Amino acid sequence: MAAASTVALLGALLIGGASARADDPPAGAADADVTVNTAQGLGTIPDTAYGLNSAVWDAQMNAPQVRDLLNAANLGMLRYPGGSYGDIYHWRTNSAPGGYVAPGTDFDAFMGTVRSIGAQPMLIANYGSGTPQEAADWVRYANITQGYGAKFWEVGNELYGNGHYGSGWEHDDHPDTSPTAYADGVLQYAAAMKAVDPTVKVGAVLTMPGNWPDGVLGDGEAADWNHTVIPLIAGKADFVIVHWYPTSSDTAHLLNTPSQLTGELAQLRDELAAAGAPDTPIALTEVNGGRDVNTQPNALFGADAWFTALQSGVFTVDWWDTHNGAQQISTSPDGATDFNDWGVLSSGDCVGAVCEPPLNTPFPAYYAIRMLSQVGRPGDTMVGSGSSSATVAAHAVRRANGDLSVLLINKDPAAAHSVDLRFAGFTPDTAAPVTVATYRDGATGIDTATAAYGARQTLPPYSLTTVTVHPKAGTASALSAPGAPKVIAAGATGATVSWTPSTGGTVTRYEVYRQLGTTSELLADSTGGSVTVRNLTPGTTSTWNVLARDADGRLSAPSAPVTVRTGTPADSTCRVAYRTTAGWGNGFNAEVTVTNTGPTPITGWTLAFDFPGAGESVTGFWNATVRADGRHVVATPVDWNATLAADGGNAASFGFTGANDGAAPPPTVFTLNGTVCTTT
Incomplete structure (x- = not known):
């Protein structure tokens, strides 16, 4: 593996947000802020899309x-x-x-x-x-x-x-x-x-x-x-x-x-x-x-x-x-x-x-x-975007010619909404006109027009609007995106990824970023084609990109995204088995079994976990008392299963009924009295 240096998590957020610039939106709050982060690669549009x-x-x-x-x-x-x-x-x-x-x-x-x-x-x-x-x-x-x-x-x-x-x-x-x-x-x-x-x-x-x-x-x-x-x-x-x-x-x-x-x-x-x-x-x-x-x-x-x-x-x-x-x-x-x-x-x-x-x-x-x-057309790169308003949805694509197109969706049937566009990893050419394509409610076609650059856009009611912006000359790196990264090893608290090199110039280093909303967090850098990131949180799934930095300090386009999954500790002093026993599309029953594998008995226990899905909730339970605060769930025992013998001598099982609106993935991390358990 090539030599690499790792950067602790929760370090500087290097890509995301923007300081005040001459091309910032006009004063006065818009109805929504839409942030586009071109350092977040979400994949290439296939020709079959x-x-x-x-x-x-x-x-x-x-x-x-x-x-x-x-x-x-x-x-x-x-x-x-x-x-x-x-x-x-x-x-x-x-x-x-x-x-x-x-x-x-x-x-x-x-x-x-x-x-x-x-x-x-x-x-x-x-x-x-x-x-x-x-x-x-x-x-x-x-x-x-x-x-x-x-x-x-x-x-x-x-x-x-x-x-x-x-x-x-x-x-x-x-x-x-x-x-x-x-x-x-x-x-x-x-x-x-x-x-x-x-x-x-x-x-x-x-x-x-x-x-x-x-x-x-x-x-x-x-x-x-x-x-x-x-x-x-x-x-x-x-x-x-x-x-x-x-x-x-x-x-x-x-x-x-x-x-x-x-x-x-x-x-x-x-x-x-x-x-x-x-x-x-x-x-x-x-x-x-x-x-x-x-x-x-x-x-x-x-x-x-x-x-x-x-x-x-x-x-x-x-x-x-x-x-x-x-x-x-x-x-x-x-x-x-x-x-x-x-x-x-x-x-x-x-x-x-x-x-x-x-x-x-x-x-x-x-x-x-x-x-x-x-x-976007086949071969263009989808990039990260987000809206501050539930009424306005946004998606963005970096075109093969360097232009940036942003799709803005106004879900309000009765009112227009103003949107301020903010960019990270992209510098717009404020002297060049933008192209605006709009499909209005009741229209029989898409209207396309050019206009002077403006970071604020007004979206008609119930409309689809695409704004295409040109990049400022000299701000983009000539380096190609690194090849699609692969996870070659992953444990409970660390993962190693590798990639093929960028082309088109001299690479001073590769930088590995994790996607956090519309912000990209630097995890590690390397002068070679792989890196190991440590201090990760057990039982989590995240999306990473690799970017190359050139001799002038500019970052390349992002690699294809890679999904990184961490497990739970294999040598924990507790073990939890989670099993879905029934489902009906918008609800499910689950069984949880808790075992103390440590050397000391536990009398009175608290098991905590978080639902991965935003639409999951607890609607009933048995053989334990289960309480939820949002996605966070805490279970405590009843009289007959309050004691967990040492060294796996017994186990406590309980069940609950859950409701789901959308995804209902199983929890991945359980803590027993604060200790992260091995999950099976």
Whole structure:
């Protein structure tokens, strides 16, 4: 390992915040401060990032007008043959027994659209009523016969909805519908498909943490869908698939649900890491707000959800759907008519006497997709950003040419909001104009204009606004970002990461930063390609970036992010086992077992832990008294389990019922009378 110097935690916060400058916002408080930190790398936008579902029941899916609209939206992925139809669709005959297949929607016609817009396909191999051989034959036809180069293949759609947990919307002819049987099936499909074309990537269906049926156990089973499937497919499936349709009580709640994605995807990543496959790619192949779907709120939700997912490491987000059809009439908070049509383009349907706009008229969600490429294109780097107001969401991208684009989302249906932009790690050119792209409530397109530089921006009600700023000449380093860092060792209080060198000039040192909100904290520096950071907190997960400093003292662009997890001490004098015993999507039961492994008995104990998820809470308990203050939970014994014998002579167990709104990851650190325990 190269020589390295470590810097104690809680040292100087070198990147984040800004001193007063000539380009600071004007005097007087704005409604929100938005801070962008370009030293925080959140990953590169993949060429598959912006995706959309296509369905064989949609007679318009390959129409020239639709192709033109999809091309204008810069879509990089199209999914086929359409949700649950994937488990009844037979590609060779272009048929779906029990369902409707529209003329002109066969596989070759679909690939014509894919190729015409420069996208890639995400194909659903029929698991429910198909066979591994049928899937292999499809791969042969697609990639050997036709030369389409179809890379990504899902094995089935929402197979956890096959009746195994009580709800049966997904077709599944297998006599065994358990998660174990599905995982075994994935391996059979992957083997057959890769025997034809070893380059294809085969994905397995998982459930989104915090959403039904996450945590639900089938009869006689010891683990839920994810905790059964993941260990069986880890390292064997090329990627995993989740869908996300958030539950929201009203429109305001819907607009805040994208923040749940960060925790839910982090929990999924932890589940993959626990099975030894932390770097498994994740695809979000269906998402829709499901409320106010044809009006402005769904556009705001969509843009926010898209970048939140991509910043969490998802390689594609595929919106549901291209066309879907009107279902019922309601009114959005801004007074707009909602047809409950989950398509981005109008089907031209009517509900009673109320009709949609003409066929293929874009709904607001379509313009949200078009706004994405105003913010960033494939190859651009997503960077850290944050807003001081819950009413304004922000996402930022450092463009390949050095420009910085900031997406600002005003969730207020009635009022404009002023925003002050603040930058860390980036110096704007205040003499150069900025480009402002705005999608307003009720608009039929995105307005784009240039204006003199100003750090204060005013956002129209219910709007998407992208501001693109140029960098000041001479302020950016010529060094490339260091190569993606890897964790090569991690313990309870330390971790070692390594990376490949920067290019483009002389590097004086590499600096490792931890992301803390919109602030980057210097952890360590090195003149080589690795470093060990000590004095970390046990049982924590954090995101780090590596940056190179050049001879003029300027920092390079940040590396790709790396997730660093620390464990708990293996030699502690106490041990805690935590187990989720039941779940139902928005709630769960957990069992906690406490053992004193030290040499001295303990009479009277206090066990403390923190919930990792912001939406977790305690609603009931037994065999202990459990109290919570926010995320912090404290348990004390009842009479019969108050004494813990020395050297593991006995154990005390208690349980509690929890509620969750979003992610519900298990606690990672427990302290017994102040001592950090070994966690299992």
